[in-house]
Amino acid sequence: MEQLIQQLVNGISLGSIYALIALGYTMVYGIVKLINFAHGDVFMVGAFIGFYSITVLHLGFFPALLISMVACAIFGVLIERIAYKPLRNATRIAALITAIGVSLFIEYGTIYIRGAQPEAYPSNIVPLKSLEIFGVKISGQSILILAVSLCLMIILQFIVHKTKIGKAMRAVSHDQDAAKLMGINVNNTISATFAIGSALAGAAGVVFGMYYTKIEPLMGIIPGLKAFVAAVLGGIGIIPGAMAGGLLLGVIEALVSAAGGSLFRDAVAFVVLILILIFRPAGLFGKNVREKV
Amino acid sequence: MRTKTQLLKVENAGIRFGGLKAVSGVNLELLQGELVGLIGPNGAGKTTFFNLLTGVYVPTEGTISLAGEKLNGNKPYKITKKGISRTFQNIRLFGELSVLDNVKVAYHSLAKHSIFSSIFRLPSHFSGEREMEERAIEFLKIFKLDNVQHEMAKNLPYGQQRRLEIARALAANPKLLLLDEPAAGMNPQETDELMNLIALIREKFSLTILLIEHDMNLVMGVCERIYVLDHGQLIADGTPEEIRNNPKVIEAYLGEEVS
Amino acid sequence: MKKLNNAKGFWGSVVLAVVFAVVVQFLINGGTLNPFYVNALFSIGINIILAASLHLIIGITGQFSIGHSGFLAVGAYVSAIITMKLGLPFPVAILAAGAAAAVAGLVIGVPTLRLRGDYLAIATLGFAEIMRIVFLNIDYVGGASGMTVSHLITWPWLIACVAITIIIIVNFTNSTHGRACISIRENEIAADAMGINTTYYKVMAFVIGAFFAGVAGALHAHNFYIIQPTNFGFLKSFDILIFVVLGGLGSMSGAVLAAILLTIISTFLANYPEVRMVIYSLVLIAMMLFRPQGLMGTKEITSFFKLGKSAQGGSQDANKNTVA
Numbered sequence: 001m002e003q004l005i006q007q008l009v010n011g012i013s014l015g016s017i018y019a020l021i022a023l024g025y026t027m028v029y030g031i032v033k034l035i036n037f038a039h040g041d042v043f044m045v046g047a048f049i050g051f052y053s054i055t056v057l058h059l060g061f062f063p064a065l066l067i068s069m070v071a072c073a074i075f076g077v078l079i080e081r082i083a084y085k086p087l088r089n090a091t092r093i094a095a096l097i098t099a100i101g102v103s104l105f106i107e108y109g110t111i112y113i114r115g116a117q118p119e120a121y122p123s124n125i126v127p128l129k130s131l132e133i134f135g136v137k138i139s140g141q142s143i144l145i146l147a148v149s150l151c152l153m154i155i156l157q158f159i160v161h162k163t164k165i166g167k168a169m170r171a172v173s174h175d176q177d178a179a180k181l182m183g184i185n186v187n188n189t190i191s192a193t194f195a196i197g198s199a200l201a202g203a204a205g206v207v208f209g210m211y212y213t214k215i216e217p218l219m220g221i222i223p224g225l226k227a228f229v230a231a232v233l234g235g236i237g238i239i240p241g242a243m244a245g246g247l248l249l250g251v252i253e254a255l256v257s258a259a260g261g262s263l264f265r266d267a268v269a270f271v272v273l274i275l276i277l278i279f280r281p282a283g284l285f286g287k288n289v290r291e292k293v
Numbered sequence: 294m295r296t297k298t299q300l301l302k303v304e305n306a307g308i309r310f311g312g313l314k315a316v317s318g319v320n321l322e323l324l325q326g327e328l329v330g331l332i333g334p335n336g337a338g339k340t341t342f343f344n345l346l347t348g349v350y351v352p353t354e355g356t357i358s359l360a361g362e363k364l365n366g367n368k369p370y371k372i373t374k375k376g377i378s379r380t381f382q383n384i385r386l387f388g389e390l391s392v393l394d395n396v397k398v399a400y401h402s403l404a405k406h407s408i409f410s411s412i413f414r415l416p417s418h419f420s421g422e423r424e425m426e427e428r429a430i431e432f433l434k435i436f437k438l439d440n441v442q443h444e445m446a447k448n449l450p451y452g453q454q455r456r457l458e459i460a461r462a463l464a465a466n467p468k469l470l471l472l473d474e475p476a477a478g479m480n481p482q483e484t485d486e487l488m489n490l491i492a493l494i495r496e497k498f499s500l501t502i503l504l505i506e507h508d509m510n511l512v513m514g515v516c517e518r519i520y521v522l523d524h525g526q527l528i529a530d531g532t533p534e535e536i537r538n539n540p541k542v543i544e545a546y547l548g549e550e551v552s
Numbered sequence: 553m554k555k556l557n558n559a560k561g562f563w564g565s566v567v568l569a570v571v572f573a574v575v576v577q578f579l580i581n582g583g584t585l586n587p588f589y590v591n592a593l594f595s596i597g598i599n600i601i602l603a604a605s606l607h608l609i610i611g612i613t614g615q616f617s618i619g620h621s622g623f624l625a626v627g628a629y630v631s632a633i634i635t636m637k638l639g640l641p642f643p644v645a646i647l648a649a650g651a652a653a654a655v656a657g658l659v660i661g662v663p664t665l666r667l668r669g670d671y672l673a674i675a676t677l678g679f680a681e682i683m684r685i686v687f688l689n690i691d692y693v694g695g696a697s698g699m700t701v702s703h704l705i706t707w708p709w710l711i712a713c714v715a716i717t718i719i720i721i722v723n724f725t726n727s728t729h730g731r732a733c734i735s736i737r738e739n740e741i742a743a744d745a746m747g748i749n750t751t752y753y754k755v756m757a758f759v760i761g762a763f764f765a766g767v768a769g770a771l772h773a774h775n776f777y778i779i780q781p782t783n784f785g786f787l788k789s790f791d792i793l794i795f796v797v798l799g800g801l802g803s804m805s806g807a808v809l810a811a812i813l814l815t816i817i818s819t820f821l822a823n824y825p826e827v828r829m830v831i832y833s834l835v836l837i838a839m840m841l842f843r844p845q846g847l848m849g850t851k852e853i854t855s856f857f858k859l860g861k862s863a864q865g866g867s868q869d870a871n872k873n874t875v876a
Contacts, residue, residue, distance in 0.1 A: 035670045086841055092669050093616050094844040097797055100618075100790065101836035108829035116826075221786065225681070228674065267685040270678030277675050278663045347745060373747035385742035387735045389802065389850055397728065398735045402747040404728045408756065411727035412720050414562075418727060425728060465747050 005136045007258040008251060013142040013211065015250020016149035020204035021227030022234070022242035023156065024076075024197025030173040030237030031193045032088065037099040038079055039201055040224015041106035046072045046202030047121075047215045048110070054122055061126045065148070065206050069199040076198025077191045085187070103224075110217040118216035121209035145207045152203055153243055156196070160239060165192050173237065222266065229273040235283025244284065298325045299360075300501050301469055306345055306355035307525070315341045316525040317354070323469065328495060328502045330516035332509075332536075334545055338525040339505045340382055343471050346503075347379050348372040359469065374402050378467035380458045382474045382505075388447030392438055392457055395446050396429040399464035429464070435497070436460040436490075452483045456490065463494060470494075472504045476511050484508060488515055513537070521545065566715075573711040580707055590707075591775075596815045597710040598771050601717045603795035603811035604804060605764035608721050610793075611802040611850075612730060613757040614737025615665060616673045619680030620792045622660075623653040623762040625784035626683060627769020629693055632701045632779055637692075642704045646713065646770040653766025654759045656683075661758035665751065680789055688781040698780030705775045713771060717764045722804060724760065733757050737802070787829075794836060800846030805853035810846075 021043050028036045046068045053064035083102050087095045123141070131138045160166040168189045171179040180186050208223065209215045230249045234241025249269060256268045276283065300323050307317035316338040323329055333339050344350045346357060348369040357364045364372055378399075387395050406421035433439040436456055441449060446457060455475060462470060475491075476484045488511060495502060506512045512519060513533040521529040521536060523545040529536060536542055576593070579585045585593070606620050627649035634645040664675040693699050724730050732753045735743040744750050773779045795814060799806030814832075821828040839846065 035674065083837055083841075087844075090840070090844055093801070094840045096616065096670055096673060097793075098837055098840040100793075101833045101840065103833075104790065104829055105833035105837065108826045108833065111826040112830055225677070229678070232671075232674070263689045264685060267682045270682045273678045274664065274675055277667055277671055281667065281671065349741070349744075368749075369741075369744040370747050370749050373745060379745055381742065381745075385739045385745075387738035387742065389738055390731065390734055394731055394734075398731050398743065398748065399746045401728050401732050406728070408724065408727075408729050411729055412723050414723055422727065461746065 002136055004258065007254045009136065009138050009142055011251035011254025012247060013145045013250070014253065015230075015247035016145055017204050017208050017211070017246075018223065018227045018230045018249050019243045019246025020149055020152065020200050020207075021223060022230040022246045023153075023239060024201045025228050026231040026234070026236055026239060026242040027169070027193050027197045029231070031169060031190055032084070033092070034084065034095050035099060035228065036084075036194075036197075037096070037224070038083075038102040038106055039197070040220035040222075040227070041103050041110075042072050042076055042079075042198045042220075043201040043205045043208070043224060043227075044110070044215070044217060044220030045075060045106065046198075046205030047209045047219065048119075048205075048217075049202065050206035050209055051119055051121060051215060061206075061210075065203055068202040068206050070202075072202025072205075073195040073199040076194040076201075079198075080191055080194040085190075107217055107220070114217070116217060118214050121213045121215055123210060123213050126210075141211045145211055148203065148207055152200060156200070156239070159196065165189065169193055226269045229269045232273060232283055233276050235286030238283065238285045241283055241285035248284075299323075300325045300327075301346075301503075302358050303346075304356050306342075306352045306357055308341065308345055308350050308353045314525055316345065316522075319355070319522075319527050321520060321527065321530075323501050323503060326495075326499060326501055327518065328491070328504065328516055330512040330519040330533075331503060331505045331522060332507075332512055332519060333522035337522045337545075339522055340473060341525075342522065343379060343473055343505065346372075346471060347377055370402075373465055373467070376466075376468035377471065378462040378465040378469075379471035380455075380462050380473055380475060382477065384454050384458055386446040386454055386458060386461070388445065390446060391443050392433065392446055392449065393426070393429050393442040395457060395461050396432055396464045397425050399461045400425050400428060402465070432460065432464055435494075451478060452486075455479070455487070459490070459494070463498060463500075467500070469501045469503065472502060472506075474505055474507060476506060476508045484511060487511075491515060569711070569715050573708070573715075576711070577707055592816065592819045593707075594705060594710055594771075594775050595819065596812050597714045598768050598775065599792075599795065599811040599815045600714050600808050601764055601768040601771070602792045603799070603807040604717050604721050605761040605768070606792050606796050607799075607802075607804055607807040608724070608733075608757050608764075609761040610796050611800075611804070611807065612725055612737065613733040613754055614740075615754055615758065616669060617676040617758070617761075618673050618786075618789050618793055619660075619676030619678070620761075620765055621784045621786070621788035622676070622680030622683040623656060623765035624769040624772065624788065624792075625680070625687060625781070626653045626656045627766030628773035628779045628784070629687055629699070629769075630766070631770030632699050632773045633693065635704060635774070636699065636701055642709065642770075642774065645774070646709070646767055649770035649773075650763040650766040653769065654763040656766075657759045657762025658755065661755045661762075665754040665758060677786065677789070680784070680786065684781045684784050687784075694780075696781060698778050698783075699773075700778050701773045701776070703774060703777055705771055710771060713767055717767065718804070718808070721760070721764070725804065729753070729756075734802075794832060797836065798839060798846055800848035800850060802850035803846065803848035803852055806846055806848030806851075809848070809853070 021039065024039050025036060028034060049071045050064045050068040053059045053067045079102055083098055084095065087098055126144060130140050131143060160169065168184045169192065171182065171184055172186055172189045176186055226249060227246065230245035231242045233249060234245025249272065252272060253265050253268055257265050303319055303321040306319045308315050319342065331339055331342070341350065345352050348364070348367050352365055359376055362375065364375065387398060390398070404421055404425065406417045410418045430439060430442065433442050438453065438457055438460060441453065446454065449457060459472065459475065476487055479487060491502065492515065494500060504512065504516065516533060518530065519533055519536045520527055521542050528541045528545060529539045531539070580590055602620065602624065609615050609617050630652040631645035631649035634640045634648050635642060660679045664672055667675055687693055688696055732743070732748045735746065735748055736750050736753060740750055795811040796807045798814070799808070799810035818828050
């Protein structure tokens with residue numbers, strides 16, 4: 001029983017990282033209908049920026065987190081402006097191929113610049129005490145991850161629902177042309193969406209580094225894909241769906257590991273994906289939309 | 294005289310999307326050889342009704358039958374094989390295929406050669422393809438499209454694209470042809486030509502036609518009977534003359550001229 | 553008349569291919585081609601099969617599948633089991649590899665091909681990952697360290713497989729069945745309304761494509777001495793995808809040319825893998841930005857030769873009637 005709860009806690013920690021990444025996928029998909037394959041690599045870049053901020057600039061955890069988020073936001077906007085914006089009216093396949101190209105470019109560009117060797121994340125940067133509740137040990141890292149994710153998600157909800165830019169984002173994702181007619185600057189709104197999504201991915205990169213203590217240039221691929229699965233699971237384009245999907249996926253993975261299937265852990269996400277696409281393609285929170293004929 | 298057997302019978306058909314009733318309680322009958330119009334204000338559910346007939350949407354209520362055979366729940370391609378073929382409001386040609394190939398696609402269900410015989414180029418492949426090609430060329434002549442048969446469909450001018458779409462729909466050998474706003478975007482002269490074309494194919498193929506159209510001149514000019522749809526329900530049916538003077542119809546169009 | 557030209561072109565190509573095959577065989581026997589070039593030639597052949605098979609799925613039928621390495625993996629492992637564990641001859645392995653991959657294609661295709669566009673892409677990607685992880689966890693096939701496989705591939709087997717793949721896919725494409733697939737690519741709703749059983753043809757294209765990817769897997773396994781799950785990751789799918797995209801979605805000769813070109817380039821960049829990937833990705837992005845239809849668009853190479861001859865009849869006809 002304790003073992004089970006322990007696994008659940010691990011699952012929730014991992015799941016909240018998926019959720020942070022999934023938010024970026026879902027927001028971008030909601031607004032430009034593009035699977036931003038490069039999103040997992042923004043996450044990787046975020047992890048490295050956090051790493052260098054801590055080891056080279058000797059900053060604390062929170063300044064490093066902040067720097068990483070800001071840098072990723074800028075990076076995300078650059079990607080959008082350079083690679084995606086010219087393709088806004090192109091076919092979906094062309095946009096998807098471009099996204100794959102951008103993703104590979106970031107991965108192998110990073111390897112080209114700094115090599116493929118992994119780095120060990122400094123884990124003692126924040127003094128963390130583990131917590132023991134009813135015999136279940138919750139590590140400091142888990143608490144930190146949960147706290148950071150929770151704060152960021154609350155801030156995101158605030159931005160999306162209470163601020164002008166959030167309203168603009170919702171308007172553009174609902175109907176781009178109508179939003180334009182109402183005087184909303186669609187280009188800036190899309191850029192803002194990329195900025196916010198990428199900042200969240202950057203934060204996820206830093207906490208991922210803290211949790212797993214190892215980062216490398218191709219680390220973004222699998223968490224990126226799984227986060228996308230989480231976004232689809234929750235219903236792509238739906239922000240609370242991405243949060244729930246991420247947590248759920250993390251918990252499912254942890255439970256499969258606990259049940260002895262740890263070798264197949266990485267396959268679980270994809271099985272979940274195929275099942276959800278077949279049985280409920282709109283996701284848990286989504287409504288089925290039909291193509292207009 | 295035309296035979297007066299019943300071809301299409303729609304009883305109480307409707308569909309809801311979530312809580313929204315897009316079309317409900319539609320009763321409609323078409324007799325063999327009739328040319329009937331379906332009109333109604335924007336958003337009345339006309340195209341949705343076509344989608345019900347062709348199987349794009351599955352009706353959530355009622356039944357649709359063609360020549361006595363129930364169609365509900367069949368996939369679109371099966372309904373096409375059973376004898377309902379259509380054109381689309383927003384033209385849906387196979388842009389990167391030639392005009393000839395567009396028509397050949399509609400002949401696909403008649404193909405006698407299997408994938409196996411095509412892959413290994415057995416004699417049945419050649420005879421089957423030749424037969425299709427000859428039929429398609431003959432067919433394009435009727436529509437005066439034979440001179441552009443090797444053009445890609447996407448490169449045709451608008452009027453010809455509309456004509457090709459009708460040709461393609463007819464090539465599928467339907468008993469009932471559904472035309473969804475065939476005159477949309479046409480100038481008066483093109484519309485006239487279209488009316489002649491519709492009259493011609495109706496004679497030639499002894500077809501039954503159901504036509505959605507906004508151009509009242511066209512509808513009133515060629516249709517024998519007209520159904521009026523508003524808010525997803527039929528509000529009137531009758532001859533053009535009756536429809537013109539029906540107060541409900543005038544109200545539905547809310548001041549839009551019906552004549 | 554057209555059919556006659558058609559047949560002439562077909563037999564002409566066959567004769568050319570045979571002559572080419574015999575000449576290369578002599579060059580190999582005579583030692584004129586050193587092992588490095590022979591190896592490159594084998595890689596080119598395998599990649600042509602992969603490009604042609606994915607071309608049928610993406611280029612012709614318009615189903616955006618990015619998990620082709622999954623079928624390659626199935627073919628490679630099944631063929632390796634047959635020759636190494638069961639001791640059966642190589643041709644049996646090739647056929648069994650194709651059949652196993654085709655079954656995998658059927659199993660994955662039936663449920664996922666209902667999905668459109670990017671959802672299908674992700675589902676096929678997921679399938680390939682699942683296959684990789686499954687092979688990683690089966691001890692019978694060596695787990696992460698993989699399987700050693702004898703080098704059974706020979707030039708005649710390779711060129712025969714390449715030729716058969718191309719002929720079958722081109723013959724399929726240039727028939728009413730191929731037109732049905734193209735009509736799905738062009739407008740699925742209209743294809744359905746014209747009486748095309750869209751699900752059947754999507755699955756069929758998927759199964760045929762998977763079959764040949766499996767054949768390529770058998771050749772791959774018996775060319776590289778060892779197969780490991782890491783050979784069949786997302787990057788491998790991407791390598792195949794770029795052949796099809798670069799060559800021009802819908803152009804068989806484009807895909808084949810791109811496969812030849814890129815295999816040569818990557819052979820020379822073999823010692824600089826990350827440079828290769830940086831260049832690949834930049835090419836891909838630039839291609840989408842400036843020439844999204846690929847090098848050849850939907851045209852075939854033969855249309856350039858026939859252009860002069862049939863200038864009056866309309867040139868588009870030419871590319872639809874070529875056989876090989």
